Amino acid sequence: MPNESLTITDNRTGKTYEIPIQDGTIRTMDLRQIRKDESDFGLMGYDPAFMNTASCRSAITFIDGDQGILRYRGYPVNELAEQATWMETAYLILKGELPTAAELEEWESSIKKHTFVHENLRDYLKGFRYDAHPMGVLVSTVGALSTFYPEAKEVLNPDLRRRQITRLIAKIPTLAAWAYRHSRGHPFVYPDPDLSYSANFLRMLKMNQSNYVPHPDVVRALDVLFILHADHEQNCSTNVMRSIGSSQADPYSAIAGSIAALYGPLHGGANEAVLRMLQQIGSKDKVPEFVKAVKDGSAGTRLMGFGHRVYKNYDPRAKVIKGLAEKVFAVVGRKNPLLDVALELERIALEDPYFVQRKLYPNVDFYSGLIYEALEIPVEMYTVMFAIPRTVGWLAQWEEMLTDKEQKIARPRQIYTGYDLRSYKPISSR
Numbered sequence: 001m002p003n004e005s006l007t008i009t010d011n012r013t014g015k016t017y018e019i020p021i022q023d024g025t026i027r028t029m030d031l032r033q034i035r036k037d038e039s040d041f042g043l044m045g046y047d048p049a050f051m052n053t054a055s056c057r058s059a060i061t062f063i064d065g066d067q068g069i070l071r072y073r074g075y076p077v078n079e080l081a082e083q084a085t086w087m088e089t090a091y092l093i094l095k096g097e098l099p100t101a102a103e104l105e106e107w108e109s110s111i112k113k114h115t116f117v118h119e120n121l122r123d124y125l126k127g128f129r130y131d132a133h134p135m136g137v138l139v140s141t142v143g144a145l146s147t148f149y150p151e152a153k154e155v156l157n158p159d160l161r162r163r164q165i166t167r168l169i170a171k172i173p174t175l176a177a178w179a180y181r182h183s184r185g186h187p188f189v190y191p192d193p194d195l196s197y198s199a200n201f202l203r204m205l206k207m208n209q210s211n212y213v214p215h216p217d218v219v220r221a222l223d224v225l226f227i228l229h230a231d232h233e234q235n236c237s238t239n240v241m242r243s244i245g246s247s248q249a250d251p252y253s254a255i256a257g258s259i260a261a262l263y264g265p266l267h268g269g270a271n272e273a274v275l276r277m278l279q280q281i282g283s284k285d286k287v288p289e290f291v292k293a294v295k296d297g298s299a300g301t302r303l304m305g306f307g308h309r310v311y312k313n314y315d316p317r318a319k320v321i322k323g324l325a326e327k328v329f330a331v332v333g334r335k336n337p338l339l340d341v342a343l344e345l346e347r348i349a350l351e352d353p354y355f356v357q358r359k360l361y362p363n364v365d366f367y368s369g370l371i372y373e374a375l376e377i378p379v380e381m382y383t384v385m386f387a388i389p390r391t392v393g394w395l396a397q398w399e400e401m402l403t404d405k406e407q408k409i410a411r412p413r414q415i416y417t418g419y420d421l422r423s424y425k426p427i428s429s430r
Ligand code: ACO
Pocket: 265, 266, 267, 268, 270, 294, 301, 302, 303, 304, 305, 306, 307, 308, 309, 310, 358, 360, 363, 364, 365
């Protein structure tokens, strides 16, 4: 009898089963043999929202939610945020190792080569209403890219996969900036391949500010934000990427789905919701009243930017972002007055038994909006700012899923709760 196993006795039948344990998990398929009788389908696991189910093996991101640890390919995220560039981090996440100088140069130049989008996309973008939310526009335009690259359907071809990965990472800042410029009625700005990834994005976004040249510290701050948002293992939008990708759909369609998942206020949409919440609170003295209303349900909202499915101690990204906010305020020469509201909210919530007992701490979205605001990036762009770097994580997970022999089309089971067999009744007798 192996030591690493679980003995299960089915009290319905008195039978005992030996289920192997590997990597702290049992395979729920091993439960299928546990049956009441020959006609029984077999035991299943029931886990709505995947609270305790591992859906894959992954070598990309490690999180220890109790200790507040986040690592990409083994490297602590705070070390990367301090020392690595965004392009180095993207390479690391996708390929598993930090690049050499030559590899980095080749990687950066291949990204720069692909930043332009097909001119037809300009016309497509113009079809949106003037007030279209940039996230809605991004979902559509990224999905539309699949029609320009029909060979992207060949997802089992590693070379073609690599080409779509490069295209997506290169083009998403262009589409993101254009989505915003359309909403303002500003002319589209074409990419500048001489600039870095972050500097080029800022320029495309803000070119109407005459002679706009992004400050190097602002570019670095954006690089750090991109590093912190690049991957987060099996979160909602990544699960969507893997799920759509498992049907062998092309990566543009799959990423459009992931962006849609990210849009929700319980996921990436929280950064926009945090800023709106801070604006609604307005001043420091209103914080206790707001926290009380959150707790008794009368605020009609949760405390946005607080809580996390995995982190039950602190979110290491929030720590780095809080420090970064101070640096950005120093560079731009003004402190966002909402920072005081945020700090007070954090202070009160961290002392309040409601939040302490539920292990609710500030997450990545709590302070990121304040930095975007200081960089004069409009609120409706906040979740777009998250989607740009997360594209790297989604693609790394997609590649890993497609090359994992254990993966198949994702298809959960259900517990049917509807009617038993019924016979059709003609409309006259209903
Ligand atoms: N404010 C107030 N109460 C909260 C909050 C919050 N932000 N988050 C959780 N709770 C409470 C719940 O009401 C619940 O209380 P109960 O046990 O009395 O019913 C308890 O804490 C547990 O909450 P769940 O919803 O079960 O926790 P879950 O792990 O499913 O949710 C989530 C995690 C969605 C992030 C949640 O904490 C939340 O809604 N936070 C606000 C939105 C947010 O900031 N999302 C961004 C997450 S980070 C990211 O996706 C990039």
